[in-house]
Amino acid sequence: MLTETTSRAPAHRAAATQQEFRNAMARIAATVHIVTTDGEHGYAGFSASAVCSITDTPPTVLVCLNRGSSAYATTVGNGIVCINTLAADQQEMSAAFAGKTPMPERFSHGSWTRCEGYAPALDGAAMSLHCKIIGSSTVGTHDVLLCEVLHIDDRDIETCLLYYQRRYHALSS
Numbered sequence: 001m002l003t004e005t006t007s008r009a010p011a012h013r014a015a016a017t018q019q020e021f022r023n024a025m026a027r028i029a030a031t032v033h034i035v036t037t038d039g040e041h042g043y044a045g046f047s048a049s050a051v052c053s054i055t056d057t058p059p060t061v062l063v064c065l066n067r068g069s070s071a072y073a074t075t076v077g078n079g080i081v082c083i084n085t086l087a088a089d090q091q092e093m094s095a096a097f098a099g100k101t102p103m104p105e106r107f108s109h110g111s112w113t114r115c116e117g118y119a120p121a122l123d124g125a126a127m128s129l130h131c132k133i134i135g136s137s138t139v140g141t142h143d144v145l146l147c148e149v150l151h152i153d154d155r156d157i158e159t160c161l162l163y164y165q166r167r168y169h170a171l172s173s
């Protein structure tokens with residue numbers, strides 16, 4: 001049954017506050033990824049939970065990237081990314097790629113496979129999506145990167161790392 005709720009959300013109401021919004025978003029459980037890039041603009045990587053499927057025709061995902069991130073210019077300049085979905089035992093990688101640390105230090109964690117023309121793939125990740133950035137849209141502080149998936153390396157790992165209520169959680173199927 002639909003109840004009348006318009007009185008709770010009048011048109012003139014201001015937007016939710018930043019804190020209300022952050023608290024609400026903490027309720028959305030999300031897998032954690034290390035998004036990497038490599039190319040003529042150098043290499044970089046950052047932790048990301050804002051990754052989402054758009055369509056399978058053509059296979060496309062979105063990644064939201066803070067324009068203030070030290071990884072921003074390199075990622076957008078190279079135009080390619082590898083989205084590495086973390087397994088449950090890779091929490092350390094998320095911390096390593098979310099801090100204000102230089103790129104060589106970030107990549108000193110874990111072991112990486114580098115193929116010509118692709119961004120670094122993280123060994124032991126549940127899967128790696130090799131993508132080409134085909135467009136973007138700016139929303140406030142972030143760019144929404146539209147990424148066409150060119151190659152999928154699914155390692156059939158039956159666990160993943162979730163970020164929920166500001167904490168990590170291990171999930172296994």
Ligand SMILES: Cc1cc2nc3c(=O)[nH]c(=O)nc-3n(C[C@H](O)[C@H](O)[C@H](O)COP(=O)(O)O)c2cc1C
Nearest residue numbers: 046047048049050064065066069070097098099100
């Ligand atoms: C679990 C988690 C999820 C994150 N998700 C995103 C994201 O989707 N997009 C983003 O731009 N930053 C995200 N961040 C923050 C970046 O990883 C972090 O700000 C960045 O790597 C560090 O900024 P810097 O490179 O400028 O030092 C996330 C951090 C954590 C811990």
